[in-house]
Amino acid sequence: MLNLHDIRNSADLLSRAERILVFCHANPDGDAIGALLGIRLLLEAAYPDKHILVLCKDSAPDTLLFLPGTERIAHDPHLRNTDAVVFVDSAEPKLTGLYETHSELFTKDVSSINIDHHPTNAQFARINLVDPAAASACEIVAEIADALSWNITPDIATCLLTGVYTDTGGLLHSNTSVQVYRTVARLLRAGARQQEIIKHVFRTAKPSTLKLWGRVLEKISLTEEGGAVSAVTKGDFAATGAHYSELTGAIDYLNAVPGMRFSMILSERDGKVKGSIRTLRDDVDVAEMAGKFDGGGHKKAAGFALPGKLKSEVRWKVVNEE
Ligand SMILES: [Mn+2]
Secondary structure (H helix, E strand, C coil): CCCHHHHHHHHHHHHCCCEEEEEECCCCCHHHHHHHHHHHHHHHHHCCCCEEEEECCCCCCHHHCCCCCHHHCECCCCCCCCCEEEEECCCCHHHHCCCCCCHHHHCCCCCEEEEECCCCCCCCCCEEEECCCCCCHHHHHHHHHHHCCCCCCHHHHHHHHHHHHHHCCCCCCCCCCHHHHHHHHHHHHCCCCHHHHHHHHHCCCCHHHHHHHHHHHHCCEECCCCEEEEEECHHHHHHHCCCHHHHCCCHHHHCCCCCCCEEEEEEEECCEEEEEEECCCCCCCHHHHHHCCCCEECCCEEEEEEECCCCCCCCCCCCCCC
16 A cells, blocks of 8 residues: 555656656556556646656556557657656666666656656655555556546546556466456446456467467476476577567466576577476476576576577487386
């Protein structure tokens, strides 16, 4: 839960501004885009005479283009004359991809609000609405809207529910708390178009993605260390026509093999081999495994990148059989 005092101070800060800029992190996911667009609609309704600009360094993924207002996300804004900045879903300034060029935005001298749920959030804004107990930034935006009695329309509810769904893996991850279900109920009551989200986000995959995943699944092997491992080469990307980003999600299938300690996908890209490692177990620390290859991450999801390319190896064994 957020501090009501901080929420009211945020509203004061926004009401004093003429031009408000809303940012999310680069390579945006459903939570970043959902919160960005949801806040824009909330602010436009609350402050009809202010100028509100939403910004993300990168474009929204194709699967999120159904959300209202994606075409109005700016990528290269004129940042001058901005009097208030709202950051969403960004644990650190550099994740916005704008810190190098606009570091002046990330000081407490700027009228800024930081809305986030990452436990590692650097609290870099003047007002930090950060709740590590929340499963998504969209969940926090819904809480703020209700605290300020801002009306949640069906469009806003659809944007926010998208972030709740994507950051909980469709309400399947272990962060799916009682509060998440309360937020889902709240947003459905507000008219969130749940089936539209499910269709676009969870039930849509390009043929190139399916072909790439086919290769991942076909090449799965189980290691003696208890890993379900697969690999995709440059040739696999070329033959399927898939982009690197289309590999996202395939690793969840590898994790489904019973009795495994971890899953890993190796992929070749730009002269490097990238490794993604996941586990569902509490007694396995994949961040530690990734650390051995100069990588890092979280206990249950980590990765590394090494220079080089992939070479397959087949292990044959001679056995005595009667
Ligand atoms: Mn998030």
